[in-house]
Amino acid sequence: MAVPVLTGTPSQAAFDAILRSLSEPGSIRQLPPSPSPEVPAYAMVALALGDIDLGVCVDDDPMHPVALMLRAATGMTITGRDNAQFVVCSNEAVPVGNLLTGTALAPEDAARLTIAVDDLDADGDGAVVLRGPGVPGERRLCVRGLDRKTLLSLGRTSGTFPAGIDTWLVTAEGRIAAIPRSTTVTQGEH
Amino acid sequence: MGYVAAKGGFDAIQAAETLVRRRRIEGRSSWLELDQIVDRLRYSVDRVMGEGGLWDEQLSARAFRQAEGDVIEAAHLIRAHRSTLPRFGYARVVDADEIDVLRRIVPAFREPPGPQLLGRTLDYTGRLLDQTPEDEGRRQAAEAAANRRERVVSTQVSADEPTVDQRVPGRLIDVLRNLDALVDRRRDDDPEPVDISRVAARPGAPRSARLSTMARAETGALVQLWYRNILGPDRNLHEVTLGEVRHGRLPIEVQNPLTGETVPIGSVRVTEVEAIEDLDGVEEDRTRFDVGYGICLGHNERKAIAMANLDVAVDRAAGDGPLEQSVLMTTDGLDASGFLEHLKLPHYVTFRSMMERKTAMREAAGTKRQERLAQGRSDCEVTDVSGDAGAPVEREDVLR
Incomplete structure (x- = not known):
């Protein structure tokens, strides 16, 4: 089995999309194509950023094929959800509580959470409103396929800033938006 | 800011x-x-x-x-x-004795263990600007390339091809150690070396952090700091002799995660230096020498020599004076150049704030002078301003 790797331009394009999505929360970016059918789009963040010093948890399942693939490709250790630097969820049903949030002195120790969603849109019914650094005024984001309670628990409420969790929402086509820990998420008006 | x-x-x-x-x-x-x-x-x-x-x-x-x-x-x-770049694994720690030398000299001793292998160096070459005409240069390069191909094809091994002993020679410091002429700074425990790409090295850092910092430092910064300590005001370096100057290939080996076997995956060229320092301090063992160590990627003898000397100088200074801070915090090329170059970015707010402070100080001084003048006019007794009338600034204010 060939180990999927991100090299050269796709690697830089993935890094660029991941970083820009964080710096402009709620804006929708496009990840480069997956290097292999074994790598679903929702695993691209962990594939692009993970390495041997970090732990990964996919769907709370240590034998999940994506977890095994990420371990082979990046050297990451497969760990429990409460101990993982990369928490990857293939669907909205996976619980996302009890993750590492880092501390005021070491905010970098927090988990990076990636959740697969059905669709992302700049607006639409049920859109949430994002505010905070990187958002001029406010930005609306419509997320299909993610429990609303989970969506509202992301961003600023995920920890006591600067502790907290940075989250990426990814569609199967590799469209990606981020809700970093500095972003406030509120209900949009209907 | x-x-x-x-x-x-x-x-x-x-x-x-x-x-x-x-x-x-x-x-x-x-x-x-x-x-x-x-x-x-x-x-x-x-x-x-x-x-x-x-x-x-x-x-x-x-x-x-x-x-x-x-x-x-x-x-x-x-x-x-x-x-x-992701980290895929950690290489096995290699002993520097595994170096396959391309050049090795021992300036301190004529007949060290192993050969004096001069190798490729400009040390004994006059600095004469080569003014060969360009066409002639191209012709020479083409000719040399053709000769090289012939040499490769003939695969003839020269009789004076170096042996393993010559390519992996012993060290002068082992001789000195056997003569009990060295103090021993080696430690018995084997702590993990500090990874300076993860944790910034600050004074009081272990030696591994100091060596890593210098190995990655800017060459000119190390040379300048070395020279400042030889001829400049700091003077932390005195008698400097080089025990080893080496340029060679160090193997990179990793452990196969499945079989556990050590597998060579390549090599890196490094320059390695050992500098012998004469201990002459009151508190030091004056009957022995100390040795400083320098190593860096690639062929860069200036850097490795400065590093080896500064390594021992920091140890001798033992936290007394600013040398350790200078080594750890001022020799990184990116740090220094980045800080310097950022001065070209807009500093409108910084400068405006400085300007406002100046204006405020002037206004405060002006108000004070007004008050003094008003006070002087109302009090005719105060005429001798050259006497003890307070701080010089105030006298100047009144005289104006």
Whole structure:
């Protein structure tokens, strides 16, 4: 089995999309194509950023094929959800509580959470409103396929800033938006 | 710090980037190939790898070309790229004795264990600018390349090809150690070396942090700090003799995660130096020498020599004086150049705040003078301003 790797331009394009999505929360970016059918789009963040010093948890399942693939490709250790630097969820049903949030002195120790969603849109019914650094005024984001309670628990409420969790929402086509820990998420008006 | 983003200058910034790209890509000469840079500008390539902290000649050449020959800018590109690379594993710790030398000299001793292998060096060459006409130079290069191909094809091994003992020689310090002429700074425990790419080295840091910092430091900064300690005001270095100067290949080995076997996966070229220091301090063992250690990626003897001397100098200073701080915090090329170059970014808020402080001080001084003058007029007794009338500033104010 060939180990999927991100090299050269796709690697830089993935890094660029991941970083820009964080710096402009709620804006929708496009990840480069997956290097292999074994790598679903929702695993691209962990594939692009993970390495041997970090732990990964996919769907709370240590034998999940994506977890095994990420371990082979990046050297990451497969760990429990409460101990993982990369928490990857293939669907909205996976619980996302009890993750590492880092501390005021070491905010970098927090988990990076990636959740697969059905669709992302700049607006639409049920859109949430994002505010905070990187958002001029406010930005609306419509997320299909993610429990609303989970969506509202992301961003600023995920920890006591600067502790907290940075989250990426990814569609199967590799469209990606981020809700970093500095972003406030509120209900949009209907 | 009051920096402001360069608002409103977006078009200008884009135009600047276009100007940079235009000269870099168009040029007025033919495209510069990476192999040419690796092959013919090897000291620059080695410096970029050493100061960037990443062994990859092709990438280093690419950075050097992109930086248009600016070594520090190229090292910056490499360091930035390095920070994005995932860590796949850790190499086995290799003993520096495994070095396969391409050059090895022992300036301190005529007949050390192993050979004096002069190798490729300019040490005994007069600095005469080569003014061979370009056509003649090209002809010589083509001829030499043809001869080289012939040599490779003939595969004839020369009778004086170095033996293993010659390629992996012993060390002078082992001789000195056997003579009990060295103090021993080696430690018995084996702590993990500090990873300075994860944790910033600050005074009081272990020796591994100091050595890693210098191995990645800017060559000129180390040379300057070395010279300042020889001839400048600091004077932490006295009698300096070099025990080993080596340039060679060190193997890189990793453990196979499945079989547990050690597998060689390549090698890196390094320069390694051991500097012998005469101990002459009151508190020191004056019957023995101490040895400083320097090693860096690529062929860069200036850097490794300065490093070895500074290593022992920091140890001798033992936290007394600013040398350790200078080594750890002022020798990194990216740190120093980055801080210096950021001064070119808009500092409108910083400067406005400084200006406001000046204005406020003037206004405060003006008000004070007004009050004094008003007081002077109302009190005719105060006429002798040259006497003890308070602080000099106040006297000056009254005299004005």
